[in-house]
Amino acid sequence: MQNKEKKVVEYVKSFIREVPDFPKKGILFYDITPVLGDPKGFSMLIKHFKERYVNKKITKVVGIESRGFIFGGALADSLSAGFVPVRKRGKLPYKTVQKEYSLEYGTDVLEMHEDAITKDDRIILCDDLIATGGTAQAVAELIEQQGGKIIECAFVIELNFLKGRNKLLPREVHSILQY
Ligand code: AMP
Numbered sequence: 099m100q101n102k103e104k105k106v107v108e109y110v111k112s113f114i115r116e117v118p119d120f121p122k123k124g125i126l127f128y129d130i131t132p133v134l135g136d137p138k139g140f141s142m143l144i145k146h147f148k149e150r151y152v153n154k155k156i157t158k159v160v161g162i163e164s165r166g167f168i169f170g171g172a173l174a175d176s177l178s179a180g181f182v183p184v185r186k187r188g189k190l191p192y193k194t195v196q197k198e199y200s201l202e203y204g205t206d207v208l209e210m211h212e213d214a215i216t217k218d219d220r221i222i223l224c225d226d227l228i229a230t231g232g233t234a235q236a237v238a239e240l241i242e243q244q245g246g247k248i249i250e251c252a253f254v255i256e257l258n259f260l261k262g263r264n265k266l267l268p269r270e271v272h273s274i275l276q277y
Contacts, residue, residue, distance in 0.1 A: 106146050107274065109142060110139050110142060110143060110274065111275055113132040114128055114129070114133065114255070115131070117129050128255050128277070130227075130254060130255070133254075140172075143169065144172045146274060147176075148173065150250075150272065151173075151249070151252075154220065154249050154250075156177050156179045156220050156221070156222055156249060157221070158179055158180045158181070158214075158221050159180070159182070159222045160184060160215075160221055160222070160223050161184065162225040162237055163208075165225065165227070166224050166226060169224055170222075170224035170225075173222065173224060177222075182210060183210075184210045184240065185208070185209055186207070186208065186209070187206070189209070190210070192212075193212045194210060194211055194212060195212050196208065197237070197243075199232050200232055201232075208236050208237060214244070215241055215246040216245060217245030219247065221241055221246045222249060222250055223238060223241065223250075223251040224251075224252045224253075226254050227253055227256070228253045228257065230260050230265070231261075231262025231264065231266055234251055235266060238266060248269050250271070251269055251272070252272050253271075253272070253273040253274075254273070254275060255275045255276075255277065256273030256276050256277070257276075258276050259277075
């Protein structure tokens, strides 16, 4: 890891709040809101992603509801790219394409507007955190189904022990902080 990257990791990690038993017993929740509230921390994260993707001709950043909207929106602006929200079922107003994905108990559905992505799009898929990888995998499939090319899947946090990135193979995956 380069010195500059180490500094980002050290600084930002000090702002990640670990909350035990949220939203339910046994889950250690990585709360990113203290980073968002720190102007230097938030800006460091967006700059890190921007430097990584600025020369990759990215046309759209796809953010996953809801924390993926925060990082994805800022990143899209910094790359002068468009932003595409992927939302839980029933939230988007126009015609959608959908993907069902597995949760710990049962399944849920993610949606994207049917005209949000075209076959010429070069895309960064963005979320705050990758755990099991099920959510990002569903979104990746949705994007590719619409003909978009995923250049990389970008996360602020990766929970290594859950091996979520394996679900995204052979796509490129990048995270800033690992636990
Ligand atoms: P997964 O599909 O298991 O990779 O879960 C990823 C989604 O759930 C992301 O949108 C995360 O924001 C959220 N998530 C899962 N586990 C955690 C956790 N331990 N702390 C914070 N967010 C989490």
